[in-house]
Amino acid sequence: MTDPGPAPTPPLGEIFTPHRPIDVPDYLYGxxxxxxxxxxxxxxxxxxxxxxxxxxxxxxxxxxxxxxxxxxxxxxxxxxxxxxxxxxxxxxxxxxxxxxxxxxxxxxxxxxxxxxxxxxxxxxxxxxxxxxxxxxxxxxxxxxxxxxxxxxxxxxxxxxxxxxxxxxxxxxxxxxxxxxxxxxxxxxxxxxxxxxxxxxxxxxxxxxxVDPMNVDELRDIISKGFSRAGMRLERGLDVKIAELSQGYPSYTHLLGLWAGRRALEHERKEVTLADLDAAIPDALTNVTGGVAQEYEQAIQSNHAGSLFADVLLACALAPRDALGRFSAKDLRDPLKKITHVTYATGAYQSHLAKFCESQRGPTLRKSGSRRSYKWRFVNPQVIPYILLRAKQESRLPADWATSG
Ligand SMILES: Nc1ncnc2c1ncn2[C@@H]1O[C@H](COP(=O)(O)OP(=O)(O)OP(=O)(O)O)[C@@H](O)[C@H]1O
Ligand SMILES: [Mg+2]
CATH class of the missing domain: 3.40.50.300 (P-loop containing nucleotide triphosphate hydrolases)
Structure with missing residues (x-):
């Protein structure tokens, strides 16, 4: 009998499926x-x-x-x-x-x-x-x-x-x-x-x-996915993609798919951090579910220099509690990192209020009582989109991530 040889390597589009649910137990990570x-x-x-x-x-x-x-x-x-x-x-x-x-x-x-x-x-x-x-x-x-x-x-x-x-x-x-x-x-x-x-x-x-996935689970999607494809990763790439995904596996698949394609275009078997940077515009173009429109609607403004995009990025970077909520005070540090200016909470309270109006989505929902209000994203899938946009526009602070 002839040796059938190793199983053929599946194409990247079969391994990374941002728009298709998993139905094979081996490929459901975590x-x-x-x-x-x-x-x-x-x-x-x-x-x-x-x-x-x-x-x-x-x-x-x-x-x-x-x-x-x-x-x-x-x-x-x-x-x-x-x-x-x-x-x-x-x-x-x-x-x-x-x-x-x-x-x-x-x-x-x-x-x-x-x-x-x-x-x-x-x-x-x-x-x-x-x-x-x-x-x-x-x-x-x-x-x-x-x-x-x-x-x-x-x-x-x-x-x-x-x-x-x-x-x-x-x-x-x-x-x-x-x-x-x-x-x-x-x-x-x-x-x-x-x-x-x-x-x-x-x-x-x-x-x-069913909560968002953690960084280790999302890393598995990347490292095991590329290993199935017969490709290697530059050190730290899996963590970076997992962190940018903010718990949402469709972004992990998107970034894996497009970063991998960038490497293949250059006939490389190693996927690098530079491939990830180059993949972000493709990933953003291919985000579905109306997230791009949600983002544009949230930050729209006729005034050059308006703070909407920066405050929204600060919301995406703020530490969140178990229910995904943050306070106005939690935005101060990330906003400083983004703008290099120290704003008092009063300077962006009105932005938070406007994000809760239907004219801007609503993108955020407010809960709690006076003096201890908290906000959360109505659709948290917009959070990784905000980070990717900021990364593409070089507005993402270098030390934004929580791990590694
Ligand atoms: N555990 C997992 N391991 C690897 N990939 C996953 C996992 N869970 C989901 N995915 C991927 O994440 C994306 C979203 O998954 P899925 O469609 O199951 O989410 P959902 O919660 O049903 O979404 P929706 O709320 O829109 O119905 C798909 O691309 C899927 O392949
Ligand atoms: Mg579903």
Missing amino acids: RRALLYRVTDAVNTAGLHVILFGDRGTGKTSIARVLARSIQEPRDRHGRRVLYVSCNSSDDFTSIWRRVFQEVLIAPRQLGFMPNPDDIAMERLDLTKVVDPNDVRLLIAGFPNPLVIVIDEFDRVPPGNNARRLMADTIKLFADLDVAATIVIVGVADSISELIVEHQSISRNTAQVP
């Missing part, structure tokens, strides 16, 4: 404890899961890897996963219609209905799914235990019946021991933003926050 927690919940009868967090923290990737790792397609009676994503025109009926349509669309692929007599889905009238009990009755007809992942649940309009009825469904499933686990995934600061009357299901749900 998140081990979180995956154990969610898997344990799925394996516990009567327990359902809510995965929530800021935009872009990696929720869909976790849900997809979970879905892949808990399927038992080779076992005739094994567990099956149905995965749907919601949109802004969904309600309770349309979400469940899509769930059941999944079974019709890909029965073989999912390993459903090994025996056509087991269930006759084609005969089911899916428009009749109007309340939780309808869902329960349909599920009872399935031959396999189910895990139903409902992603992007935040896109269902607030006030929509789905947000209440989903809680009722979870309660009903738990009370009547239905052989199905519901996993709800969505952008939210807290469960109450996703599910109405969530207190009634607190005993029946594992509520799992």
